[in-house]
Amino acid sequence: MLRSDAVTQGIQRSPNRAMLRAVGFGDEDFGKPIIGIANGYSTITPCNVGLDALSRRAEDSARNAGGMPQMFGTITVSDGISMGTEGMKYSLVSREVIADAIETACNGQSMDGVLAVGGCDKNMPGAMLAMARMNIPSIFVYGGTIKPGKLGGCDLTVVSAFEAVGQITSGKIDEEQLTAIEKNACPGAGSCGGMFTANTMSAAIETMGLSLPHSSTMAAEDEEKAESAARSGEVLVEAIKSNIRPLDLLTREAFENAISVIMAVGGSTNSVLHLLAIARTAGVDLNIDDFEMIRERVPVICDLKPSGRFVTVDLHQAGGIPQVMKLLLDAGLLHGHCRTIEGKTLEELLANIPSTPPEGQEVIRPLSNPLYAKGHLAILKGNLAIEGAVAKISGIKTPVLTGPARVFESEEDCLASIIGKQIHAGDVIVIRQEGPVGGPGMREMLAPTAAIVGQGLGDKVALITDGRFSGGTYGLVVGHVAPEAAVGGAIGLVVEGDSITVDANQNLLQLNVNEAELERRRNMWLGHTPKYKTGILGKYARLVSSSSRGAVTDQPD
Numbered sequence: 032m033l034r035s036d037a038v039t040q041g042i043q044r045s046p047n048r049a050m051l052r053a054v055g056f057g058d059e060d061f062g063k064p065i066i067g068i069a070n071g072y073s074t075i076t077p078c079n080v081g082l083d084a085l086s087r088r089a090e091d092s093a094r095n096a097g098g099m100p101q102m103f104g105t106i107t108v109s110d111g112i113s114m115g116t117e118g119m120k121y122s123l124v125s126r127e128v129i130a131d132a133i134e135t136a137c138n139g140q141s142m143d144g145v146l147a148v149g150g151c152d153k154n155m156p157g158a159m160l161a162m163a164r165m166n167i168p169s170i171f172v173y174g175g176t177i178k179p180g181k182l183g184g185c186d187l188t189v190v191s192a193f194e195a196v197g198q199i200t201s202g203k204i205d206e207e208q209l210t211a212i213e214k215n216a217c218p219g220a221g222s223c224g225g226m227f228t229a230n231t232m233s234a235a236i237e238t239m240g241l242s243l244p245h246s247s248t249m250a251a252e253d254e255e256k257a258e259s260a261a262r263s264g265e266v267l268v269e270a271i272k273s274n275i276r277p278l279d280l281l282t283r284e285a286f287e288n289a290i291s292v293i294m295a296v297g298g299s300t301n302s303v304l305h306l307l308a309i310a311r312t313a314g315v316d317l318n319i320d321d322f323e324m325i326r327e328r329v330p331v332i333c334d335l336k337p338s339g340r341f342v343t344v345d346l347h348q349a350g351g352i353p354q355v356m357k358l359l360l361d362a363g364l365l366h367g368h369c370r371t372i373e374g375k376t377l378e379e380l381l382a383n384i385p386s387t388p389p390e391g392q393e394v395i396r397p398l399s400n401p402l403y404a405k406g407h408l409a410i411l412k413g414n415l416a417i418e419g420a421v422a423k424i425s426g427i428k429t430p431v432l433t434g435p436a437r438v439f440e441s442e443e444d445c446l447a448s449i450i451g452k453q454i455h456a457g458d459v460i461v462i463r464q465e466g467p468v469g470g471p472g473m474r475e476m477l478a479p480t481a482a483i484v485g486q487g488l489g490d491k492v493a494l495i496t497d498g499r500f501s502g503g504t505y506g507l508v509v510g511h512v513a514p515e516a517a518v519g520g521a522i523g524l525v526v527e528g529d530s531i532t533v534d535a536n537q538n539l540l541q542l543n544v545n546e547a548e549l550e551r552r553r554n555m556w557l558g559h560t561p562k563y564k565t566g567i568l569g570k571y572a573r574l575v576s577s578s579s580r581g582a583v584t585d586q587p588d
Contacts, residue, residue: 033271034141034167035065035099056099064143064271066093066264068102069133069158071149071174076109078150078229081220081251082174085260086148089172092264093146098271100146100264103136105129105158107151110475110501111189111223115442120472122153123499124571126305127584129157134164143167144271146263150174150222150251152502155232156305160583162241162277163313168270169277170372171242172260173233175251176343177221187216188224190337190503193477197485200450221251225336227502230343231298232305235289237352240280240371244380248347270372281313284366288356288377290322291364294329294406295355296346297339299502300421300510303408308581319410319419319579323538326406329364331425332396338426338505339402341394349394350384357384362398411509413541414549415521415531418513418579420495420540422533426505428490430535433543434459438527441465442476442498449482456491459531463522465498466515467582471563471572477501480508493533495540497522497578509533509540513579517559524552 048061068090072083090100108118108125129149137145144167147158155171162169180187195212198204204212222229233247243263249256286306293302303322310317333355334340359365360381367378388395396402407425412418424430434457439445445462448454460479467473476498483489489506497515500508516523521542525531530543542549563569574584 033064033143035143036062037141060099063097063099064268065140066098066100066267067137067140067142067145068100069105069136069145069147070102071105071107071154073107075107076112076151077177077217077220078109078174078222079107082148082150085172085174085257088257088261089146089148089264092261093268096265096268098268101140101142105132105154107154110152114475114501115446115478119474120470120568122475123467123473123582124567126153126157126160127571129153130160130164133158133161137161137165137167144267145169146172146267148172148174148260150229152228152232152301155229155236156309159236159241159309160312163281163309166276166278168267168275169241170263170267170270171236172263173236173242173247175221175249175253175256176230177224178218178250178252178344179224179342180215180218182211182215186342187212188336188342188503189216190225190477190481192216193481193503194485197482200452200482201486203485219252223503224342224344225503226296226298226333226343227337228299228301231293231296231302231502234292234296234298234352235302235306238289238292238356239285240369241277244353245347245351248343248351250344250347266373273374275372275374278313280370280372281309281315282369283315283317285369286310286315286317287325288365288369290325291329291359292352292355294326294408295331295359296333297331297335297407297425300408300423300500301502303421304499304511304578304582308583311581311583311586322408323410326408329359329406330398330401331403331407332358332398332401334394334396334402337503345394349389349392353381353384354388354395357381357386358388358398361386409535409538411535411538411540413539415495415540415542416512418577420509420512422509422535423500423505424535427507427535429507431533432457432459432493432507433530433532434493436461436525436527436529436531438525442474442479446479446482449479449486454483454488454492456488458492459533460492460494461522461525462494462496462498463516465496466517467575467578468572469515469517469559470498471568471575473499473578473582475499475501476510477504480504480506495522495531495533507533507535511578512540513577515578519556521549523556524549
């Protein structure tokens with residue numbers, strides 16, 4: 032029996048049916064599966080502005096396939112717009128709100144399946160958390176990537192605008208050029224165009240089988256994206272009939288596949304946080320060290336922004352995620368027996384995909400000629416991060432740096448120092464009190480890192496933080512430092528001028544201060560004073576786990 036049948040056939044049958052008739056049910060509809068359409072549409076961000084049309088296409092398709100779709104809304108926070116402001120503290124929090132909202136609507140109404148439509152960074156992991164919690168047949172529809180902006184023959188992304196801030200402060204461009212970049216960076220609907228967080232997570236979801244093949248790299252404004260949304264509605268109805276559920280697909284091997292693809296495409300550091308959270312929710316034994324294990328065997332083969340040359344629509348034209356998966360499968364780096372929402376194995380899905388990348392393109396390289404011989408997301412440990420930290424090391428020329436600490440208690444203080452030209456080659460910037468508890472909310476540090484790159488210091492300084500980085504960040508930057516400062520982590524004990532070593536070759540993050548001195552500083556630590564005691568930020572800070580465990584709020588450490 033479907034969950035919706037149990038409601039409409041139970042003791043409350045007449046009132047239930049009466050209310051369902053008011054929203055369009057007829058006599059013949061009560062035996063059909065009720066499908067939730069979790070619509071992330073909003074005009075807050077270009078990532079989500081096109082989602083309503085996709086949701087309507089999926090809704091019509093699900094109805095025509097024999098389901099009874101019921102649409103409801105979910106929220107979003109635009110990371111790009113809130114970046115560098117207090118509003119960014121709500122970004123990671125919104126992942127939990129989205130998961131809670133989808134779970135509440137679907138379980139509260141006894142829905143038989145859910146089709147989630149999302150675009151901005153937290154829509155995707157938020158939906159995946161809900162799917163793993165509920166374990167009802169589910170499919171994700173990605174809103175699609177933005178097309179690149181164009182200026183002077185060059186491709187632009189939103190990161191170009193952030194880097195321009197650093198360029199103007201160092202005299203590399205003038206106000207007219209800055210305005211031109213701003214006006215051309217984001218030409219229309221869709222999520223940020225490089226292999227940033229949204230496109231990274233969409234690739235991971237496609238790899239794990241909870242969205243349709245090729246859908247993760249489609250452009251938001253292209254007709255094939257709408258057609259894929261419609262097909263997703265049909266596939267979900269079939270999945271309900273076949274009883275294919277998320278936890279059937281979200282196996283340990285599926286997560287390993289997702290990590291392998293993320294390494295191959297040069298994806299965002301945020302994927303570490305989100306996959307750990309989804310795995311924990313799904314009951315899968317995955318930890319931060321598994322990323323390092325997979326990094327050792329999977330090379331980076333896609334030349335994509337932020338550190339590379341191309342954008343996601345270029346990857347799509349070169350064969351997309353299926354082409355990347357086929358190369359990994361042939362090399363024994365992908366578990367081909369893992370299943371998808373269509374009931375196929377990856378081996379079956381990839382059977383007709385070529386074993387070599389298309390000729391005439393430079394986006395996807397063969398494994399014999401990678402950009403980097405090892406993956407780009409390194410897990411660093413040491414006395415500054417005994418639980419681990421995440422470094423994105425693609426494109427960096429200086430993987431090892433020992434220098435004096437420049438300590439800041441917030442992103443804003445650090446950015447002001449960078450713009451004021453008070454950061455110099457050889458410095459190790461420390462931004463703390465920005466973790467899940469301390470922020471609260473673990474803000475992204477795109478503004479400072481982009482300003483550093485814009486000033487030409489990207490290869491000359493290091494930056495470490497207990498906060499996060501945007502998927503658009505690159506350089507010698509280390510985030511997710513755990514334990515964070517607010518819970519007594521060693522990053523909170525660093526004093527201005529201390530020697531710090533960041534060594535991406537040895538996976539080391541070390542404060543070069545003797546243990547006796549560190550113990551003296553621990554004994555003097557006064558504890559953390561919450562910045563927010565009420566509202567959602569106060570609640571989040573009281574509930575959230577360590578970033579090394581995914582920063583989830585429904586499962587205590």
